[in-house]
Amino acid sequence: MTDDDPGTAGDANGTGATGTAVRRDRFSGGPAREFLSSLAADAAIFEADLAVDRAHTVMLAEQGIVDSAVAGDILAALDDVEAAGHDALPDGEDVHEAIETAVIDRVGPDGGRMHTARSRNDEVATCIRYRLREDLLAAAEATIALREALVDVASEHTETVMPGYTHLQPAQPTTVAHYLLSYEGGVARDTERLLDAYDRVDRSPLGAAAFAGTPFDIDRDRTAELLGFDGTVRNSTDAASARDFLAEGATACATLATTLSGLAEDLVLFSNKGFVELSDAYASTSSIMPQKKNPDTLELTRGVAGDAIGEATGTLSLLKGLPRAYNRDLQRAHAGVFEIADDVREATEVAAGAVATADWNEATLADAAGEGFSTATGVADLLAMGGMPFRTAHEIVATAAETVSDGDSPAAAAAKVDEATRNVTGEPLSAHVSREDVESALDPAASVASRDSAGGPAPDAVADELATAEAGIEADAAALADERESLAAAAALLDAEVDSYA
Numbered sequence: 001m002t003d004d005d006p007g008t009a010g011d012a013n014g015t016g017a018t019g020t021a022v023r024r025d026r027f028s029g030g031p032a033r034e035f036l037s038s039l040a041a042d043a044a045i046f047e048a049d050l051a052v053d054r055a056h057t058v059m060l061a062e063q064g065i066v067d068s069a070v071a072g073d074i075l076a077a078l079d080d081v082e083a084a085g086h087d088a089l090p091d092g093e094d095v096h097e098a099i100e101t102a103v104i105d106r107v108g109p110d111g112g113r114m115h116t117a118r119s120r121n122d123e124v125a126t127c128i129r130y131r132l133r134e135d136l137l138a139a140a141e142a143t144i145a146l147r148e149a150l151v152d153v154a155s156e157h158t159e160t161v162m163p164g165y166t167h168l169q170p171a172q173p174t175t176v177a178h179y180l181l182s183y184e185g186g187v188a189r190d191t192e193r194l195l196d197a198y199d200r201v202d203r204s205p206l207g208a209a210a211f212a213g214t215p216f217d218i219d220r221d222r223t224a225e226l227l228g229f230d231g232t233v234r235n236s237t238d239a240a241s242a243r244d245f246l247a248e249g250a251t252a253c254a255t256l257a258t259t260l261s262g263l264a265e266d267l268v269l270f271s272n273k274g275f276v277e278l279s280d281a282y283a284s285t286s287s288i289m290p291q292k293k294n295p296d297t298l299e300l301t302r303g304v305a306g307d308a309i310g311e312a313t314g315t316l317s318l319l320k321g322l323p324r325a326y327n328r329d330l331q332r333a334h335a336g337v338f339e340i341a342d343d344v345r346e347a348t349e350v351a352a353g354a355v356a357t358a359d360w361n362e363a364t365l366a367d368a369a370g371e372g373f374s375t376a377t378g379v380a381d382l383l384a385m386g387g388m389p390f391r392t393a394h395e396i397v398a399t400a401a402e403t404v405s406d407g408d409s410p411a412a413a414a415a416k417v418d419e420a421t422r423n424v425t426g427e428p429l430s431a432h433v434s435r436e437d438v439e440s441a442l443d444p445a446a447s448v449a450s451r452d453s454a455g456g457p458a459p460d461a462v463a464d465e466l467a468t469a470e471a472g473i474e475a476d477a478a479a480l481a482d483e484r485e486s487l488a489a490a491a492a493l494l495d496a497e498v499d500s501y502a
Helices: 041-062 068-084 095-107 109-115 120-156 176-201 220-226 236-241 244-273 296-319 328-332 335-357 362-369 376-385 390-401 410-425 435-441 444-450 459-499
Strands: 161-166 169-175
Touching: 041 068, 041 095, 041 109, 041 120, 041 220, 041 459, 068 095, 068 109, 095 109, 095 120, 120 176, 120 236, 120 244, 120 335, 120 459, 161 176, 161 362, 161 444, 169 176, 169 376, 169 444, 176 244, 176 459, 220 459, 244 296, 244 335, 296 328, 296 335, 362 444, 376 390, 376 435, 376 444, 390 410, 410 435, 435 444
Parallel strands: none
Antiparallel strands: 161 169
16 A cells, blocks of 8 residues: 555566566565555455546546557556456555556556556555545435434424433433434534535545656646546645545544434433333344343444544554654554444444434323422522522522422422522512412423523424524535535546547
């Protein structure tokens, strides 16, 4: 996956020597050859390398650097290599060398002209970016599907009251819709991060050669166009050596995985409490305990976050001490990022399916919504709105909380608040608010309905959130479609140019 030489033994002249296209006899053997090889792992960039080879060859012919007939032979050989597949490649240090060797085997020494004016350094950097673009778009597409599932389910539960927690303790009542939209907001930011990362990945390093450019009259913008890149990484040293885009892509995936882990953890806990039942398609049973229904897919979703965080950390650690320009350490920088991007995408799809098919137990949720005197804050707010300093109201409700129990009716709880008010202020509750208003504030559904500030859980506020979320999903889906259309157009252009040499 490296070169460190702007030319190669299979260069424009072709030597006909034995061995691989790059190493030939002197460096082709020895006990470290297998350790150096990345050929197996390079299956992930096999298709990318073929595209890069084709674009580079077309450009060389257009610039008059390689004869058109030779370019046609090389392009035909690349078609044969693609048809045979990665597993049919000859032995090599990496996929780039193996493909070049396969082309030379088919074309003869002129096959080596495909490597004119480039190094494996800029070649592999381009291949990585080419492949990572697809991974980031696939992950972003999965986040959009998850957001759609969250919004769809939320729209069905705008008035389904449920307990809200802080520190895993009952805190305030909310709704299923408000809860799910909290994750839609987080996943929306994950979509933004993935698309932002895509923008920085979408630059072509091809033409940088080893790191110092090339004396050949190449057209870097043309190869960028043929490969669908939105421009080039201009400085040739930066182009060949930079892998910060890998770290950014890995970090975006790790951040998404962390969001998914929180959602998965919640749903695991809610399943335990009977608040929600997962579809059988997203659960399993015990091998020995037939009564069990386990949230296994969500536990695995939660586990993916650890792998993703590890990959992001590992990528940054690998890069942190490297000097310019190319170092062989970089060979190990990308395979894990491709793998974790795929894992996180799959976990996102699983989470979307689990959310879309889960059954929320409305009766159980309603019963639990008022547990732990969760409407206490609403009572304190009511007293404050009646003119009492909030800290005094807080003290009153805290005093009442020592005696209020989950089994108390609203009337009984209001009586205890009245007693606490007298103890703290020396005045009856009626001096500040009516007993009826307190009883209403103690009701979880009424408490939720009162919280109608922007972004709050009241149904009217949630309706605004749903509209905003739907608009955001539509905009991001359109942006994603535009990127895919751009890549498809570039692929069609490259195919047409390649066909013109047949």
